[in-house]
Amino acid sequence: MQDYHEFLDEVLIPDDVLQKRIAELGAEISRDYKGKDLLLVCILRGGVVFLTDLMRHISVPHSIDFMAVSSYGVGVRQHNAQSRITLDLNTDIINRNVLLVEDIVDSGYTIKAVLDFLSTRHPKSLRVCTLLDKAERRKINVPIHYRGFTIPDKFVFGYGLDIDEYYRNLPFIGVLSKEHYCPEA
Numbered sequence: 001m002q003d004y005h006e007f008l009d010e011v012l013i014p015d016d017v018l019q020k021r022i023a024e025l026g027a028e029i030s031r032d033y034k035g036k037d038l039l040l041v042c043i044l045r046g047g048v049v050f051l052t053d054l055m056r057h058i059s060v061p062h063s064i065d066f067m068a069v070s071s072y073g074v075g076v077r078q079h080n081a082q083s084r085i086t087l088d089l090n091t092d093i094i095n096r097n098v099l100l101v102e103d104i105v106d107s108g109y110t111i112k113a114v115l116d117f118l119s120t121r122h123p124k125s126l127r128v129c130t131l132l133d134k135a136e137r138r139k140i141n142v143p144i145h146y147r148g149f150t151i152p153d154k155f156v157f158g159y160g161l162d163i164d165e166y167y168r169n170l171p172f173i174g175v176l177s178k179e180h181y182c183p184e185a
């Protein structure tokens, strides 16, 4: 795999801006869940970098667990209405306050599938925290309670988000250059 510079058009959200906003989200979540029990559910794999930074800004006692979802469409840029849960929780969520931690909400199908799946287990509350919201691409209405940034309709990578599974480690959110953008991939 080439160096990431090959794919980078521009840095959309630099490291320091991400970290400042994540600290604000952590403070807001800490206020809202004060005195309540909290379970953070990270959606793998994109949400994992965000989770580990966010949780260190959440001052209320909480536990974490992980889920994975895959779209039937092959390739990172194709999403459709059929999402499949490929990794389930290890935690019983009945009567628990569940907060989903996601990297990006695009069409909304992924988060909708997770919300539908988990709500049948009767959590006390079920909310969504996403770092990025590509709002203009939304296909179905989904509730977002905590949002880091609303971003334009561009393919982004870094800070958990991948290009064909690479570059999740980058500390910033970058925009994929147009010569590499391939919506049908």
Ligand code: IMP
Pocket (backbone or CB within 6 Å): 046, 076, 079, 103, 104, 105, 106, 107, 108, 109, 110, 111, 154, 155, 156, 157, 161, 162
């Ligand atoms: P949705 O189901 O269309 O809302 O898509 C959500 C999932 O698509 C995210 O969890 C990401 O894995 C992936 N995704 C959507 N947009 C991007 C992007 O710009 N870069 C990388 N992954 C993306």
Ligand code: MG
Pocket (backbone or CB within 6 Å): 044, 045, 046, 047, 103
């Ligand atoms: Mg993802």
